[in-house]
Amino acid sequence: MRTLIQEDPSNAAVYFLIFGFARTYVMLYEDQEVSPQFAEDNQKLMLSYLNILDEALQKRNAESIYQALNKVVNEYENSKKVF
DSSP: HHHHHOOOGGGGGHHHHHHHHHHHHHHHHHOOOHHHHHHHHHHHHHHHHHHHHHHHHTOOOOHHHHHHHHHHHHHHHSEEEEE
16 A cells, blocks of 8 residues: 555555555454454455445546545444444
8 A cells, every 4th residue: 555655646545544444454453363254244344445445546536536535434434443
């Protein structure tokens, strides 16, 4: 993600958000055993966020990206916040 931030600075917020989610998940659970179901549920959640952001990036439109970032942040805020 850090490389993408450097190589594509106009979309740095997207990469920073993804980096933050992944980093937080690792920091919270690296020393804990998690159930396969927990890991799978969180993988699905992260993939749903990634799909929203990827779809917006494919449009190459700043407004779409901004809306996607807001959608992901709002969905995260209304979730269980496990990462």
